[in-house]
Amino acid sequence: MPKIVKNTTFPGLFDLLAPHSCRGCGRIGDPLCNCCKNYIISHHQNLCPICHASNSIGRCVNCHQLPPIFIVGHRSDLIGQLVHDFKFHSVRDLARPLAEILNAVLPPTQGPTVIVPLPTITSHIRERGFSHTHLITKHFAKLRQDCQTSNLLTRARNTVQVGSSREKRLSQARTAYTLTDDSLINPSTTYILFDDVWTTGASLQSASALLQKAGAKNIIIAVLALSQ
Template sequence: MSFIVKNTTLINPLDLIAPHSCRGCGSLGDPLCKCCKKYIINNHINICPNCKTKIKHNKCPNCKNLPPTYTIGFREGLLNKLIHDYKYQPTRALGKTFAHLLDSILPNINDAILVPLPTATNHIRSRGFDHTYLIAKHLARLRKYKVKKLLLRTKNTVQVGSDKKTRFLQAENAFTINHTIKSSHQSTYILFDDVWTTGASMKTAIKKLKEANIKNIVVVLLAVSRI
């Protein structure tokens, strides 16, 4: 079963009597217990989000234009449930959970600057927090990275439900470089987004950074959609 419905307000009954219940096994305490976290990490596969091939290291042999990419896995099963609850319940505490999962799968990256893809302001308003920025902030704390809002959203382009062609057209003009932030050519810029669906947002973000003469780019995603 896939969770693609926006604005789902179903509440986990266990959350009414306890602060959190594990989305994997239902045990009380954390939104993801240690065992279920271990399960996700052990089953983690790095996938090229563009051609969906399993990649051994970080570069896809088929997609040479794509920077080194890291993902937790396909958007399915428990990972899909966590993303759904984080975005549409919405469960703020999962921001920290995702940061810990990413910390477990990412290699050491020196002098890294995290650049979360900007979220539409209407989504921030409805959730009460900026979901990609929150994960980036927690991850930066764990890794001693910097977070910079190097990309800005030009308008409230809403991608949910849009077809692939429309998404690419929307994304093309959705982001702009924040020129108030000075970029460093020695640093590695980690573009971070939650899910790669059509890839329209991330491809635009990569293009914008390259246009700003940024060469060291890495892509980090929570999950890749199979479609």
């Protein structure tokens, strides 16, 4: 089993001074070697983020009112470390392997598919120099036929949720997003809503409700790491 190699240096410095090393096994080369990438994919076991029951089809028998949800793994696993380094240490080369993992874990979709990243707070994009969710969806769209990425969602507010109480975060999340254009929604298109981490799930659930209200019939929620 790959051990997590922690990057404790200043953001980005490690990758400027030294060649990449695999976050899973430490091998010099890529930030995630093929071996560790395949390990994550083959050990993936889908679970419901609400009640933690395992399922293989994204649909939970207990929480059936939600769209299918696919989560790669726990934040404390290697996938969580990869998300952390990608986001906070700006290891952009992780975007492609993270998209490949997501592609392997998500079921095939029928017909036109749109992957929609949950928009990041503007100040975070400025600090990091890129939108991490958008970069992953860009790579993901290249891996599937008839799939494109879209900025269908925008943030209604650019406030930070960290430090707020759970109730406050939940109510903020319910009004955090708006659709750029309702008329863009096509009932025959599959929409994959993507976020890097599931914390309360409120953001993803409110985004999913927005798409549904605008006429989307096929929605899948895709997340890399479960923070619980």
